[in-house]
């Protein structure tokens with residue numbers, strides 16, 4: 001172990017015995033290789049967590065990493081749409097194969113298994129959590145450097161299952177300025193600490209709107225408090241993403257991979273550094 005242990009597993013990525021003596025971690029499919037798993041979480045829905053998961057994956061793939069997205073947001077799956085994937089996942093007696101995006105990102109989502117993408121998933125918690133487990137154990141993930149897990153919002157059954165079964169190397173918390181940011185970040189931070197998952201930092205989405213003429217940043221949801229809240233928990237702010245029609249349009253068109261923007265200039269090296277072996 002290269003760093004001195006301060007017994008706070010939430011700020012450390014080492015895997016040592018004291019980390020989790022009675023681990024519930026499950027092995028992935030025997031044909032899968034997944035090197036790093038990054039969870040993307042939010043305290044509540046609609047803050048752009050799926051958008052951030054998709055854009056992070058697109059950026060990591062562009063950097064040359066073999067990248068995957070597991071859409072663990074079973075009742076509100078929006079990942080395939082952002083990547084323009086409409087077909088169904090294929091499988092055989094060995095397992096299920098993820099769909100591939102235009103740039104080769106491996107994607108698994110419940111929407112790739114439903115007969116009709118508009119069919120609602122009206123399942124009880126344990127069934128939903130079981131589906132996420134299956135995405136880990138029965139999908140054949142091909143030589144993945146970084147897997148981003150788009151978590152369901154909140155701190156319920158499914159995030160719990162993900163944290164218990166999948167060896168998550170770190171989480172990124174997504175917030176938006178109008179939420180009760182301090183309470184919601186506090187809940188996400190506490191859950192990660194209880195589960196001994198390192199927190200890489202916070203990304204604020206829909207942070208501001210840029211005036212197309214004078215380029216002034218307008219904080220339409222009011223003044224952001226993300227810096228203060230991050231400082232309170234000793235976490236870095238990994239980025240502030242503007243609310244822009246380009247993001248909404250790219251997502252609606254299934255073209256998230258074509259978006260250009262340097263919104264992740266801080267987040268990418270932070271994720272790389274936090275997930276180093």
Ligand SMILES: Nc1ncnc2c1ncn2[C@@H]1O[C@H](COP(=O)(O)OP(=O)(O)OP(=O)(O)O)[C@@H](O)[C@H]1O
Pocket residue numbers: 042044045046047048049050051052073076078152153205206241242243244245247248251252
């Ligand atoms: N920065 C942005 N600028 C413009 N539109 C955005 C931005 N971020 C997200 N959106 C849009 O907001 C909507 C909600 O985003 P998204 O689905 O990523 O949220 P979410 O937090 O994953 O929601 P849920 O948890 O309910 O699934 C989407 O239609 C998306 O296109």
